[in-house]
Amino acid sequence: MQRSSPKKDAILREATKLFSENGYWDTSISDIAHATGVAEGTIFYHFHSKEELFLAVLQKFKTELISSFHQFLDTHEFADGLEMLEASITFYLQQTRKMEERFLLLHRHHYYQIAEDNQKCWHHLEDIYSSLISIFEQAIIKGQKDCSIKPVSTKNKALLIFTLVDGLVRLNTYKLYRADELYNDLIESCRSMLQSTT
Amino acid sequence: MQRSSPKKDAILREATKLFSENGYWDTSISDIAHATGVAEGTIFYHFHSKEELFLAVLQKFKTELISSFHQFLDTHEFADGLEMLEASITFYLQQTRKMEERFLLLHRHHYYQIAEDNQKCWHHLEDIYSSLISIFEQAIIKGQKDCSIKPVSTKNKALLIFTLVDGLVRLNTYKLYRADELYNDLIESCRSMLQSTT
DNA sequence: TTAGAAACTGAATGAGTACTCAGTCAAAAA
């Protein structure tokens, strides 16, 4: 019978923090063990390898992120598609702030490197991205039905909007520019990309 | 007196290739030495450390990239600002294809990590990004003078356009989506973001 | 021709690393 193991959760929590602060390679198992207050062996008792631990962090992020999106869509009503799109962008930016560390981790390159020869990792990334993009896509589809959005390739426009929003998040995390100040311009740009000119 | 050292160039060339293929941590000095056909010691004769070699790759990229932009602007005439912007986007996408490895390296996260406590690295990144963004900005300024582009905050719009274009490049390098197919939508979106509605 | 400097070598070093494993401990099952 499985007994409860609070240390497993603690390890996952500290690993998330350290990986996103310092990256995969600059975080040693010994660092994580120290931060958690656990022996190194304990980490390997719960996770077969460092890479598996790293993937467990991604996996947990994925489930929490996707469920937060479902909750968002289930609990909100929108007047029209364009409003839904704007609300989705705002919600997305909120999430990136709330789950800041893990979005940073997502933007780091190492997951993409692992994904090259690890299908599981690739699927996690794909799931995350498609769930992000699909919110925008659903809004565009709705908007095209109610004519608040002009007829365009929904998939492609959703990708471009996603790219735009996610690019801002990246500029922010890298601290290259103050992305906050771009919020109004972002919304306005999306509107002119999509709005029916009636 | 300094003698010519073809091996230094060869090291830099192979390092660029290996770093962009496998990343910083998965590329050892011994790998680079083997690939170049040089003893490990030779690398440390020319570069004080692995990190310095990594930065030398960035430095070289920066100078070549910036000079290619200057050449582009010096040798082209544009009917109006909007045309200049479209041409700049096309040129930028061309460059990312021509310097594919190095753009991949730029998108990898490790430079940003080093930049956190290495001013030199931070300046390289800043120079690269501002030179990229300034092309778009110049086009927008020109377009506002000749009224092909509506009056907007040039800096912010340039950032958003950059974000959009660069996002596509990233989607491409990560092979998450076929970004080629988005080219037309990209241009069209930029146009509706900027075009005067006259 | 030769001294001296620059370019280059590669074995040795030592710091760090992921991971193993024999064994301890505590709680649940018998």
Add this chain to the structure above:
DNA sequence: TTTTTGACTGAGTACTCATTCAGTTTCTAA
């Protein structure tokens, strides 16, 4: 109570890797 089993430990192992350095080769200026 005794036995079993899952959770946990941490010293030990095997290995990788950046960096060093004493020495060799190659070039050039005098």
